[in-house]
Amino acid sequence: MRELACDVAIIGAGTAGIAAHAAATKAGARAVLIERGPGGTTCARVGCMPSKLLIEAGRAAHDARGTGPFGVTTGEVRVDGRAVMNRVRALRDDFVASVFEGLDRIPADLRIAGTARFSDPTTLVVDDHTRIAAGAVVIATGSTPSLPPPLRAVADLVLTTDTLFEIETPPESLAVLGAGPVGLELAQAMARLGVQVTLLDPADAVGGARDPKIASCAAALIGADVTLHLGATVETAEAVGDGIRLTWRRDSGETTSATFAHVLAAAGRPPNLSDLGLDAAGLALDEDGLPDFNPRTLQCGTAPIFIAGDANQEHPVLHEAQRQGWIAGGNAARFPQVEAPPPWPAFALVFTDPQIAAIGRAFDAEEARDWVIGETSFADQGRARAMDRAAGLIRVYAEPDGRITGAAMIGPGVEHLAHLTAIAVQEGWDAATFLDRPFYHPTLEEGLQSAVKAVAERTGGTR
Incomplete structure (x- = not known):
């Protein structure tokens, strides 16, 4: 067995692991990166990027069908499902290749292939070929899709986010279990590509929305594309011919069954x-x-072990995984002296159409009684109307003194409005400070400006 010594051993070469290796190396540590495969990061291979490629294909089809309000007439819109999936895989493979190109710049003797196990807090054994003695260890092993118990009997017929992008063409019908951000995005994208989509979730909200007004608006708008069953728990699944038959129970006790080409x-x-x-x-x-x-x-307890990215479930999004990797790698290199940077504001985006975002302090019905909330609708927002996308809602949360602490929103271009709001929350701006920034006309950002004005009017912060 090969014996290897290093300052920092990093288990996992995904987004967090790569960032941890870079941080440890920058801090002067000899860092070893261990990857059991297939590599390429969750984001590039089965997450952020292929899902956005599918979403953009669905958006293109949807936009092509929706030119009538502009006085533009087009012919029949046809979706070539095989071409759609080929493009998804081709560009996905490009993104994955770019990750591997970066990894190839790490010296070969500092990259180990295989499955690592602890034999003590600072010793790892990789398969049966390498033993690594490290000063500190970073766990960045990522995550794997879960399979709800009712689906396990037909597991070989069920798609996950790890296998969806490998299908040759979109199916005729699809049941999506889980109306969180990923399920919601993929359900709408498939529906816009012509798939009959049914979306089921035991919860009563979509996309992780906690603000009840945003959740209600999101369910109504996304529900225009898919058959949405909230408060529905799948109880059984069985193979029927070439499909899968699901039975689910609503909160009311009513039971429903249907057969789908894929789940x-x-x-x-x-x-x-x-x-x-x-x-x-x-x-x-x-x-x-x-x-x-x-x-x-x-840091895990007082041990020289750190955990970052999806492996700790703290914030399973790329920008947080990357930052966590950087923090964990740097702290592992400096151990036992560790740093505790202040957390970034919570920031979640759902890339549906319209988009959904939550920033900063999460909505809580009890706590919200003491908040100042500024609200504005996209229904009468000038730029949104010009785009024929006048639907959605913005809710900005603030303290009684006008300091902005969070927001929830659904609407066109929300990814950009959310970034502005995240900066405001991180910098501790009050409504007056936020409004003393340029807002170009006519833009969607003016919708956010209106919501912040509503806060300022209630807190005496207008200028």
């Missing part, structure tokens, strides 16, 4: 921790096997 499980991605031998690392684990860790330093 997509989009009910979350638990972390990949079970194969690490964390018991040998001496870490305190919760009932789900997740180590106790400091969310700011990312």
Whole structure:
């Protein structure tokens, strides 16, 4: 068995692992990166990028069908499903290749292929070929799609986000289990490509929306594209001919069954921790096997072990995974001296049409009684009307003194409005400070300006 010594060993070469390796190396550490494959990061291979490629295909089809209000007449819109999926895979492969190009710049003797397990807190064994003695370890093992128990009997027939993009052409019908951000995005994209989509979720909101007004608006707008069943729990699944028959129960107790060509499980991605031998690392684990860790330093207890990215479930989005990797890698290199940078504002985006966003403080019905909330609708927003996209809602949350603490919104171009709001929350702006910034006319940003004005009017912060 090969014996290898290093300052920092990083398990996982996804977004967090790559960032951790870069941070540890910059701090002067000898860092080893371990990857069991297939590599290429979750984002590029099965997440952010292929899903957006599918979403953009659906948007193109939808926009082509919707030219009538502009006085533009087009012929019949036809979707070549095989061409759609070929483009998704071709560009996806380009994104993955760019990740591998970056990894190839790491010296070969510092890249180890295989599955790592702890034999003690600072010793890892990779398969049966390498033993690594490290000063500190970063766990960045990512996540894997979960399969709800009722689907396990037909597991070989069920699609997940790891397999969806490999199908040759979109199916005639599709049941999507999970109305969270990923399920919602993929359901709408498939529907706009001509698939008959049914979306089921036990919860009563879509896209993770916690503000009830935003959740209601989102369900109504996204429900125009898909058959939406909220408060619906799938109880059984069975293979029927070439399809899958699902039976689900509503909160009311009513039971419904239907058969679909495919089923997509989009009910979350638990972390990949079970194969690490964390018991040998001496870490305190919760009932789900997740180590106790400091969310700011990312250190597990007092051990020289750090956990970053999807592996810790703290913020399973790329920008947070990248930052966590950087923090964890730097702290591992400096151990036992660790830094605890202040957290970024919470920031979530759902790339549906219209888009959904939540920034900063999450809505809470009890706490909101003491908030100042500025609200504006896209229904009468000038630029949105010009675009024939006048639907949606913005809700900005503030303290009684006008300091902006968060927002929730659904509407056109929300990804850009949300970035402005995230900066305002991070910088601690009050409504008056926010309004003392240029808002060009006519833009969608003026909708956000209107919501902030509503806060300012109620807190005496107008200028």
